[in-house]
Amino acid sequence: MEQLRAPFSQKNSSTMYYTLSIILGTVAFSYGSVPMYKMICQTTGWGGQPIKAPGHGGGAAGEDPSERLRPVTSAKRIRVTFNGSVSDVLPWKFTPQQREVRVLPGETALAFYTATNKSDEDIIGVATYSVTPGQVAPYFSKIQCFCFEEQRLNAGETVDMPVFFYIDPDFVNDPNMKGIEQVTLSYTFFKARYDKNGHLKPMPAGISSSSSSSISSGFGSGSPSSSSSSSSSIVRSPVSHIVS
16 A cells, blocks of 8 residues: 555655745745846846946946947048037026037047036036937947036136047947937036935026037937046136137
8 A cells, every 4th residue: 555655655745846946936036036127127228227338339248448449440430519508597608619529439539518607696507418319329428527417606607517428339330320420419507406305406497508500409319328427527727628
């Protein structure tokens, strides 16, 4: 009798272990699925998460970012134009110092904007930026800029604000970039203030352009990648204008 029961007992034990393994695996997956999902989204851009990668155009993990800064001499130069605007509640004048620069993919470029506080009081401003055409945004990398950080200008003060950027070399290999020869970098300054919790909040309003009529206008929908920056990038003493 016991000989007849042995196979069934062994089968029941195997089934129990198998079921237990499934339960434990399900629990482990439940705990790990959220961070796993977040990691995948940050790597691929899926789910609206920002892409976190050394090279915006697909650089390998662990790659030295300086390796991206090699001009592709066989490519055509890209014309980068500049646009500046302010909200209608911000009494600043904000203009690019150069109409355009022409760069090779992988080549760094330095540009300047000038901001003047035309009021008789100190004012905090915060800048947002965009790139058009929008599909170029993942390849437009800013090494240093003044965006998204508090910029406090004293009454009547004028400052120069540098932008140090490059277009990722992988721009050349993307068929969606074929035929794109001009890119516009646009900045908009908003008046800002701190709320009761100490958070800096912009005060949205209508936009009034401060840029020269010869500079491309419009505020694009692309959101380029950027390194973090602080208000220390402002040049508060007069400097020679770099115009290309």
